[in-house]
Amino acid sequence: MRHWPITDLELSTPDLVLRLPSDAELDALAQVAAEGVVPDGAVYFPQPWASAPPAERARNVVQNHWWARGDWARENWRLLLAVFRDGQVIGQQNLSARDFATTGEARTGFWLGRRFQGQSYGTQMRAAALALAFDGLDAAQVTSTAFADNTASRAVSRKFGYRPNGVHRIAVDGRPYDAHEEVVDSVSWRDHAQLLPVGMSGLTGCITYFR
Numbered sequence: 001m002r003h004w005p006i007t008d009l010e011l012s013t014p015d016l017v018l019r020l021p022s023d024a025e026l027d028a029l030a031q032v033a034a035e036g037v038v039p040d041g042a043v044y045f046p047q048p049w050a051s052a053p054p055a056e057r058a059r060n061v062v063q064n065h066w067w068a069r070g071d072w073a074r075e076n077w078r079l080l081l082a083v084f085r086d087g088q089v090i091g092q093q094n095l096s097a098r099d100f101a102t103t104g105e106a107r108t109g110f111w112l113g114r115r116f117q118g119q120s121y122g123t124q125m126r127a128a129a130l131a132l133a134f135d136g137l138d139a140a141q142v143t144s145t146a147f148a149d150n151t152a153s154r155a156v157s158r159k160f161g162y163r164p165n166g167v168h169r170i171a172v173d174g175r176p177y178d179a180h181e182e183v184v185d186s187v188s189w190r191d192h193a194q195l196l197p198v199g200m201s202g203l204t205g206c207i208t209y210f211r
């Protein structure tokens with residue numbers, strides 16, 4: 001899209017392609033969310049969108065994508081990429097930052113439909129986000145926050161050499177959760193970048209949207 005060149009940005013890993021979804025693909029992504037993201041009763045996000053009833057969960061996904069695009073500013077952006085395997089949408093990878101040009105810090109978040117979890121896709125998604133942040137955008141550090149019992153998310157961070165960066169106690173739906181922040185810097189990324197090859201195209205045309 002000429003006037004929103006982030007649509008040309010595409011990341012690829014051995015099994016996956018990550019890019020902005022069309023509205024039809026966003027609808028498919030929302031359906032994946034409706035079919036389930038977290039086990040019943042589990043709370044893995046500060047905003048409990050994933051444990052909302054299916055229709056609300058799906059609508060949240062759609063609105064969140066539109067909001068992220070509508071609200072985009074170089075000082076405060078949220079890139080929400082749809083994740084495709086063999087052309088089928090299976091989940092979402094986020095990379096976001098405030099004042100990135102000054103701080104060099106970005107954050108990641110990710111989710112997969114339940115039936116796509118535990119097959120190394122999350123690891124590939126994080127590798128793609130880190131490659132974009134460090135190799136594409138020259139980030140200094142990237143953080144990730146996961147609740148204490150989110151074994152899979154924290155295991156992904158461990159693989160890429162993140163170090164603990166503090167625990168915040170936060171309330172979700174009136175209950176306390178320990179949110180573990182972890183951080184990886186560019187030096188540590190270089191030591192782990194060879195874990196997975198990541199392809200990247202279309203960044204040159206939109207890099208000024210990020211920094």
Ligand SMILES: CC(C)(COP(=O)(O)OP(=O)(O)OC[C@H]1O[C@@H](n2cnc3c(N)ncnc32)[C@H](O)[C@@H]1OP(=O)(O)O)[C@@H](O)C(=O)NCCC(=O)NCCS
Pocket residue numbers: 037038044045109110111112113116117118119120121122123124145146147150151152153155156
């Ligand atoms: C978090 C998430 C994106 C990870 O993606 P994934 O594809 O399931 O993870 P992977 O298959 O790449 O596995 C990563 C590591 O976690 C481990 N792991 C995965 N699921 C696990 C589980 N349920 N229990 C324990 N370990 C688990 C894997 O063994 C792997 O480590 P290893 O390679 O050393 O064996 C995915 O599980 C998910 O969408 N979860 C629900 C939403 C969520 O929690 N999002 C993150 C919020 S912070």
